[in-house]
Amino acid sequence: MSTGFFLLLLLMLCASSVRAQRRIDFISIDCGSPSKLYEDTDTNITYSPDGDYIDTGINQNISSEFMYPKNPNLPLPLSDLRSFPQGNKNCYTLKPEAGNGSLNLIRATFLYGNYDGENKLPEFDLYLGVNFWSTVRFENASDIVTKEILGFAESNTVDICLINKGLGTPFISALEFRPLNGSTYGTEFGTSASLVLIERLDIGQGNGTGRYGDDVYDRIWSRHSSPSWDPVSTSSSITTYENGYRVPLEVIRTAATPQNASEPLDLYWNTTDMNAQFYVFMYFAEVEKLGKNQSRKFNISLNGSPLFGPFTPRYLQADVISNSRVLVGKDHEISLHKTEDSSLPPILNAVEVFQVMQLVESPTYGEDADAIKNVKTTYQIKKIWAGDPCGPRNFSWEGLECNYSISLPRIISLDLSNNNLTGPVPQFLEELKSLTLLNLKGNQLSGSVPNALRERSEAGLLVLSVDTKNLCGSGSCKKKKKIVAPIVASLVAALAVVIVLMLVWKLRRKRESGTEAEPFNKTAIASKKCQFTHEEVLDITKNLQTSIGKGGFGTVYHGCMKDGTQVAVKMLSASSTQGPREFQTEAELLMRIHHRNLASFIGYCDDANNLALIYEYMANGNLKNSLSDAERSSQMTWETRLHIAINAAQGLEYLHHGCKPPIVHRDVKTANILLSENLEAKIADFGLSKVFASDIETQVVSTVMGTAGYLDPEYYNCQRLNEKSDVYSFGVVLLELITGQPAVIKSDEVIHIVTWVSSELEKRELKSVVDQRMQEEFDEHSVWKALEIAMACTTSTSQHRVTMDVVLSELKNCLEMELSRHRERTPTSTEELRAAFGPYNHSSPEVLSMCTDSTNVDSVTGPFPR
Numbered sequence: 001m002s003t004g005f006f007l008l009l010l011l012m013l014c015a016s017s018v019r020a021q022r023r024i025d026f027i028s029i030d031c032g033s034p035s036k037l038y039e040d041t042d043t044n045i046t047y048s049p050d051g052d053y054i055d056t057g058i059n060q061n062i063s064s065e066f067m068y069p070k071n072p073n074l075p076l077p078l079s080d081l082r083s084f085p086q087g088n089k090n091c092y093t094l095k096p097e098a099g100n101g102s103l104n105l106i107r108a109t110f111l112y113g114n115y116d117g118e119n120k121l122p123e124f125d126l127y128l129g130v131n132f133w134s135t136v137r138f139e140n141a142s143d144i145v146t147k148e149i150l151g152f153a154e155s156n157t158v159d160i161c162l163i164n165k166g167l168g169t170p171f172i173s174a175l176e177f178r179p180l181n182g183s184t185y186g187t188e189f190g191t192s193a194s195l196v197l198i199e200r201l202d203i204g205q206g207n208g209t210g211r212y213g214d215d216v217y218d219r220i221w222s223r224h225s226s227p228s229w230d231p232v233s234t235s236s237s238i239t240t241y242e243n244g245y246r247v248p249l250e251v252i253r254t255a256a257t258p259q260n261a262s263e264p265l266d267l268y269w270n271t272t273d274m275n276a277q278f279y280v281f282m283y284f285a286e287v288e289k290l291g292k293n294q295s296r297k298f299n300i301s302l303n304g305s306p307l308f309g310p311f312t313p314r315y316l317q318a319d320v321i322s323n324s325r326v327l328v329g330k331d332h333e334i335s336l337h338k339t340e341d342s343s344l345p346p347i348l349n350a351v352e353v354f355q356v357m358q359l360v361e362s363p364t365y366g367e368d369a370d371a372i373k374n375v376k377t378t379y380q381i382k383k384i385w386a387g388d389p390c391g392p393r394n395f396s397w398e399g400l401e402c403n404y405s406i407s408l409p410r411i412i413s414l415d416l417s418n419n420n421l422t423g424p425v426p427q428f429l430e431e432l433k434s435l436t437l438l439n440l441k442g443n444q445l446s447g448s449v450p451n452a453l454r455e456r457s458e459a460g461l462l463v464l465s466v467d468t469k470n471l472c473g474s475g476s477c478k479k480k481k482k483i484v485a486p487i488v489a490s491l492v493a494a495l496a497v498v499i500v501l502m503l504v505w506k507l508r509r510k511r512e513s514g515t516e517a518e519p520f521n522k523t524a525i526a527s528k529k530c531q532f533t534h535e536e537v538l539d540i541t542k543n544l545q546t547s548i549g550k551g552g553f554g555t556v557y558h559g560c561m562k563d564g565t566q567v568a569v570k571m572l573s574a575s576s577t578q579g580p581r582e583f584q585t586e587a588e589l590l591m592r593i594h595h596r597n598l599a600s601f602i603g604y605c606d607d608a609n610n611l612a613l614i615y616e617y618m619a620n621g622n623l624k625n626s627l628s629d630a631e632r633s634s635q636m637t638w639e640t641r642l643h644i645a646i647n648a649a650q651g652l653e654y655l656h657h658g659c660k661p662p663i664v665h666r667d668v669k670t671a672n673i674l675l676s677e678n679l680e681a682k683i684a685d686f687g688l689s690k691v692f693a694s695d696i697e698t699q700v701v702s703t704v705m706g707t708a709g710y711l712d713p714e715y716y717n718c719q720r721l722n723e724k725s726d727v728y729s730f731g732v733v734l735l736e737l738i739t740g741q742p743a744v745i746k747s748d749e750v751i752h753i754v755t756w757v758s759s760e761l762e763k764r765e766l767k768s769v770v771d772q773r774m775q776e777e778f779d780e781h782s783v784w785k786a787l788e789i790a791m792a793c794t795t796s797t798s799q800h801r802v803t804m805d806v807v808l809s810e811l812k813n814c815l816e817m818e819l820s821r822h823r824e825r826t827p828t829s830t831e832e833l834r835a836a837f838g839p840y841n842h843s844s845p846e847v848l849s850m851c852t853d854s855t856n857v858d859s860v861t862g863p864f865p866r
């Protein structure tokens with residue numbers, strides 16, 4: 001009795017602390033509200049006016065016919081709005097308390113309500129930072145449109161921008177910002193993708209509002225049921241705090257089961273976009289107390305392929321299940337099938353469906369952004385300068401021009417003319433190091449031009465336009481004349497001289513050093529043999545008939561050359577995460593690199609906007625798919641897996657030690673290891689590769705690239721990149737081959753494969769880590785040794801990691817051990833072994849000038865001995 005009371009009390013305490021927490025770090029903005037803070041009595045949420053978050057736009061009220069009392073259900077924050085008749089891009093800037101890298105839910109709400117009396121529905125675009133989020137369209141003037149996104153903050157501030165597309169004035173009614181637990185809603189893209197909400201369903205027959213005080217993240221749930229389902233529910237409490245998702249009680253308490261127990265419970269959704277990518281989060285809790293002879297057990301499949309199961313929801317405990325790999329395509333169906341030994345039908349309590357938004361655009365280079373923001377505050381510029389200075393593309397700040405052909409956009413031109421600017425020319429304009437044009441005319445600036453600007457102008461690197469009246473060059477005013485009159489023709493001439501001098505100097509230097517590699521150049525690419533027109537590519541792929549996969553670049557299609565050779569054609573898509581720059585990098589590298597364990601390059605297409613790479617066709621797809629496919633992975637013996645590991649290691653070893661300068665792949669992962677018909681492995685996707693000068697061991701890189709789960713933690717933290725980063729990623733691949741688990745394991749909690757293996761290995765139990773699909777058919781010493789190699793590859797400090805040549809020779813030892821187990825039955829000679837792992841296959845003499853051949857055994861191409 002007394003314990004019961006005590007428990008109840010504890011629950012009440014928890015509930016009240018939840019409510020308190022809900023207010024602290026929420027940002028709730030009633031856009032267009034002139035008044036002070038107020039608490040919305042419907043939701044108990046405190047809304048603030050928007051003046052602190054934006055300095056453009058005007059406040060408006062919706063027309064009275066859409067307001068109370070004619071519309072008694074109108075949420076209070078939607079009765080007014082802020083509209084943006086001026087400027088193409090207007091942005092709210094929020095500062096998440098948890099700062100850079102935090103995961104947040106952002107919800108924007110729009111109600112037109114004929115606020116402008118024009119009765120014309122506008123259409124405009126919504127951006128999160130520099131990346132497209134959604135288009136806002138209305139059915140009618142009373143249509144309430146809500147857009148929600150879950151995304152990681154890319155800096156200490158988050159910009160929500162409205163873009164005028166010429167289809168009416170953008171506006172916004174409410175903006176809500178809710179911090180989430182950063183370990184929830186994970187995707188295989190890590191922080192480089194956001195999730196746009198499609199549906200958030202509370203399954204069953206609840207009677208709440210959909211927005212619950214005990215939802216610590218203030219998600220809004222829509223009730224959903226079907227005539228072929230039976231509702232089930234409980235009034236007991238359900239434990240929801242075990243995982244970070246914290247589904248509210250009202251939602252998890254109600255659920256549904258199919259009326260006919262032998263039928264599955266299905267949920268279907270579709271889209272018009274063939275390339276749309278989705279994540280689904282399903283919530284389960286058993287709400288019925290099952291009898292001794294009752295059981296509930298079911299399999300979950302997505303689009304007909306098994307996702308999870310058999311699964312038994314725990315009694316009064318909430319669990320969440322999601323797809324670990326992204327779902328791609330137009331039509332999607334979740335099916336919950338009861339297993340044969342289950343007496344009860346499947347159950348589903350709640351589900352969320354999100355579409356992936358890849359963060360393809362980059363914000364402006366940090367120093368440039370800081371400098372221009374300083375200009376804005378110092379001069380109190382009256383222009384609409386909101387959000388990121390350069391992005392999104394085509395929507396840079398007025399008067400600014402940016403160079404987007406580099407990884408982070410830089411400001412190259414700044415026009416501040418006729419802005420009534422007074423005072424001295426500020427020093428921080430010097431920080432705009434890529435500036436080639438600066439126009440300060442039509443202002444009342446005084447004092448002198450900062451030295452660095454003057455020097456760059458004199459060197460012909462910067463065209464500087466200033467009024468001569470009040471402004472002097474540093475020192476005498478005689479010098480000023482030289483700066484002030486920008487005679488373009490002479491500048492061009494000066495530039496030409498500089499360029500010629502630099503070329504001569506470079507050539508000289510090269511001849512002197514001698515060992516330096518040929519610089520990559522366009523002419524190498526342009527060799528006719530390898531170049532195809534877009535028409536030819538369409539011909540080869542039969543008009544892109546058969547898609548065989550999707551990579552960082554875009555879609556890969558099957559094709560057939562005139563001579564019958566099968567090929568894989570990688571088309572660069574507009575929405576790809578890699579851009580034309582990476583395309584060129586890849587094409588240039590592939591032209592020069594030939595090795596039997598690197599995907600062979602047949603040619604490329606570089607017609608105007610159509611970019612494509614043509615590779616040899618690898619019949620068995622990539623290693624990631626093979627490992628996750630139940631049937632194919634169960635056919636992969638330990639020996640096969642070792643062959644694959646050795647092939648991949650040979651490819652990498654060649655990049656690191658056979659090429660001068662060495663090449664760091666930067667995106668080694670199972671998805672980038674392709675398998676031929678006879679399971680010979682080749683490394684693909686050089687889009688992220690970077691060529692290193694041979695004398696520089698490590699290099700600081702500006703942006704971390706790669707794939708979550710494979711990223712070297714040292715590279716990630718310190719942005720120091722060298723060959724050892726690939727070694728780390730290779731270690732992860734090796735662990736996947738041994739364990740059959742993905743790099744990021746998602747069960748009850750998300751855990752990295754390295755962490756998982758190390759904790760399992762503390763038990764010194766090989767069985768618990770080795771892929772069960774190998775059915776213990778292996779030499780234990782061989783597997784132990786491979787595990788040791790993998791752990792030596794994945795130490796957190798690169799200094800302690802082994803090099804690829806060591807990895808390769810150790811892996812060959814593993815294979816020897818495994819083969820000697822067989823030898824009792826089927827003897828294998830060392831000759832055969834050498835044939836399988838022989839020397840590099842040079843298909844072109846050009847290679848010799850670039851990559852050294854470290855072995856002198858005769859070249860052999862051929863399948864594995866099987």
Ligand SMILES: *[C@@H]1O[C@H](CO)[C@@H](O)[C@H](O)[C@H]1NC(C)=O
Nearest residue numbers: 034058059060061062079080
């Ligand atoms: C909107 O309505 C409020 C309250 O009725 C009023 O105080 C405010 O001035 C109105 N704003 C505009 C822009 O008309």
Ligand SMILES: *[C@@H]1O[C@H](CO)[C@@H](O)[C@H](O)[C@H]1NC(C)=O
Nearest residue numbers: 138139140141142143144145
């Ligand atoms: C306006 O559009 C919404 C969404 O399509 C619809 O639910 C509502 O009934 C419409 N209202 C009127 C008055 O047509």
Ligand SMILES: *[C@@H]1O[C@H](CO)[C@@H](O)[C@H](O)[C@H]1NC(C)=O
Nearest residue numbers: 100101153154155156366704
């Ligand atoms: C935000 O964090 C990312 C990665 O942690 C880092 O690359 C970036 O420079 C940070 N941005 C700012 C403005 O601190």
Ligand SMILES: *[C@@H]1O[C@H](CO)[C@@H](O)[C@H](O)[C@H]1NC(C)=O
Nearest residue numbers: 205206207208233234235254
């Ligand atoms: C909501 O449903 C619960 C359980 O089904 C019931 O106890 C409660 O009275 C209902 N509340 C309202 C307001 O209908």
Ligand SMILES: *[C@@H]1O[C@H](CO)[C@@H](O)[C@H](O)[C@H]1NC(C)=O
Nearest residue numbers: 041042043044211212213214
């Ligand atoms: C708002 O607060 C009141 C008083 O604390 C409470 O009774 C009510 O349930 C709350 N409403 C919501 C939606 O949380």
Ligand SMILES: *[C@@H]1O[C@H](CO)[C@@H](O)[C@H](O)[C@H]1NC(C)=O
Nearest residue numbers: 181182183184242243244245
């Ligand atoms: C986030 O969720 C994880 C479990 O998924 C939990 O261990 C952690 O405490 C949560 N963090 C916060 C701040 O609630």
Ligand SMILES: *[C@@H]1O[C@H](CO)[C@@H](O)[C@H](O)[C@H]1NC(C)=O
Nearest residue numbers: 228258259260261262263264
């Ligand atoms: C239940 O579904 C099964 C399989 O689809 C079907 O054979 C059976 O007739 C259904 N039972 C009822 C009562 O509809």
Ligand SMILES: *[C@@H]1O[C@H](CO)[C@@H](O)[C@H](O)[C@H]1NC(C)=O
Nearest residue numbers: 268269270271272273330331
């Ligand atoms: C989506 O599914 C519905 C119902 O099956 C169908 O009517 C509609 O045409 C589909 N839409 C698309 C874009 O495929």
Ligand SMILES: *[C@@H]1O[C@H](CO)[C@@H](O)[C@H](O)[C@H]1NC(C)=O
Nearest residue numbers: 290291292293294295343344
């Ligand atoms: C449990 O099993 C017993 C005997 O087999 C049977 O009589 C009873 O109806 C079963 N109960 C349920 C709930 O199925």
Ligand SMILES: *[C@@H]1O[C@H](CO)[C@@H](O)[C@H](O)[C@H]1NC(C)=O
Nearest residue numbers: 299306309310337338339340
């Ligand atoms: C459920 O999945 C398991 C393996 O995950 C499989 O063995 C079983 O046949 C499946 N059952 C049904 C009914 O699909």
Ligand SMILES: *[C@@H]1O[C@H](CO)[C@@H](O)[C@H](O)[C@H]1NC(C)=O
Nearest residue numbers: 381382383417418419420421
């Ligand atoms: C500059 O100042 C003049 C006179 O004070 C004023 O007429 C003009 O509008 C101002 N221009 C800008 C761009 O603010």
